[in-house]
Amino acid sequence: MRILSFLGWPIIAGILAAALILQLYPQLLTSTPTVEIRQANNERNSTQGPFSYADAVDRAAPAVVNIYTRTLVDSDGNPIGNDPLYKHYFNSETPPTQERIHSSLGSGVIINPQGYVVTNNHVIAGADSIIVALQDGREAVAQTVGTDPETDIAVLKISLGDLPDITLAPTESLRVGDVVLAIGNPFGVGQTVTQGIISATDRNSLGLNTYEDFIQTDAAINPGNSGGALIDPNGNLVGINTAIFSKSGGSEGIGFAIPVDLVKQVLEDLIERGRVVRGWVGVEAQPLNPRLAESFGLSPEQHGLIIAGIYRDSPAHTAGLQPGDVLLALDEQPITDDGHTTMNTIARLKPGEKVRFTIYRNGAQQEIEVTTTERPANVN
Known part of the structure; x- marks a missing residue:
């Protein structure tokens, strides 16, 4: 009897302890494991990090414009009219030439609120009229301030109030692997943003311009992007998109932009003198x-x-x-x-x-x- 009493008290104490634990922690009765799920809150991170570059686009995109040019070119009214036999039998003189309108499109960037717009020279070369269309829907006829074919840079001027502009980034801080965004008007579909990285810097010997110091990027650049902005994740301008290397005519991941320090130098000369002094x-x-x-x-x-x-x-x-x-x-x-x-x-x-x-x-x-x-x- 004493032995039973001695052995029974620990058992009774254990049962009481177990009952107390189950009373305090009822979840221990289930054998299903608990899965911990962390749900992000709805607050936007001000830096965005790698998740979104929307803030950078919001800062830069209003200053990126579409550029439409028109050029009058001569064309023959009737090709058969130039045939000597036709003129002999029908006693006809050479028909007068007719003018037709050749249109092209590109992009540009508003550099300051005074209305100076930088673009590529090849976008506006030979144009008889240039129209600049802003993101907010406004349009203006642009005047050519100056061009520099040797760097493929041109500066235009528009007369509109309350113009957005863009902040220039120091290109000496650029490194291969940095994220960049290209903003422009590819194929005339409207303002478009593509994303990539800086693939290389100081690219030259491409045979595009006399003076070459290109930023290479894999951000998609297509016809119509020429003259548009290449920006960093903070929305600062790092280059002007200029050319692509392509066998198909479309983007193949090799695009080139003129670095902003060269753009700034040429821009200042063109505004001050109308030409670049070298x-x-x-x-x-x-x-x-x-x-x-x-x-x-x-x-x-x-x-x-x-x-x-x-x-x-x-x-x-x-x-x-x-x-x-x-x-x-x-x-x-x-x-x-x-x-x-x-x-x-x-x-x-x-x-x-x-x-x-x-x-x-x-x-x-x-x-x-x-x-x-x-x-x-x-x-x-």
Whole structure:
């Protein structure tokens, strides 16, 4: 009896404890596991992160415009009328030419509230009339302020009040892999936004323009996007969409935009002077390859440019540069490419600025200072 009493008390205590636990936590009676679900609240994140770029589009899109151009071109009224037999038998003179209207479309970006619009030169080249259509439905006839075919940039002016504009981003902060958005009017369907990344920077030697320093992107760019905006996730302008590499005529993931720092430089010159003023020294150069480097007594790994020709009475000629000199550095910056960076650097200088050439001549290195002048219109 004592043994039963001794063994019974722990059992009774255990039953009482279990009953108390089940009373306090009834969910333990079910064998179904609990699934935890976290539901996001309905508040919008102000930074949007990777989920949406709507805020960036809201900031930039009102400043992106559609551009419509019309050009009058001559066309023959009746092709058979030019046939000599027709004129002989029907005693007819050559029929008068008729005018027809050729229309094209593109995009542009309002740079400031004063109504200056930047676009591509090829969008408006040769146009007899230019219409700018805003996102809010307003339209205006545009006047051409200036064009620069060598960078494919043009500046227009519209006279409307309460104009939206866009903020320019510093392109030195751009990195390959950064997200960008392209805004424009592809195929005339209306304002469209596409998204991609920066695939490369400093693209040149494409044969599109004299001065090339393109941003490459895989954001879809199609006919009609030319002159439109390439923006960052904050809605700042990083470039002007210009061209695509395509075998089909449509987007294949290789598009090119003019970086905003070059756009700004050309824009300011066109507004102030109606033309772009570029520095010039008067040399023609070719890349230094390993075979030529060894022939000059240099390492085959040496980068540089061979001065192949010099314009008579040019700044380079006056300063004492000679054909056959090997240019190693410009203002202490080593030459690292085929000459496009050097050409762009000199072109960005204003007339009267000095630039230091580090050259290799007759087995020795020396420095020559050259004072730039304005680049003549009749030289390449």
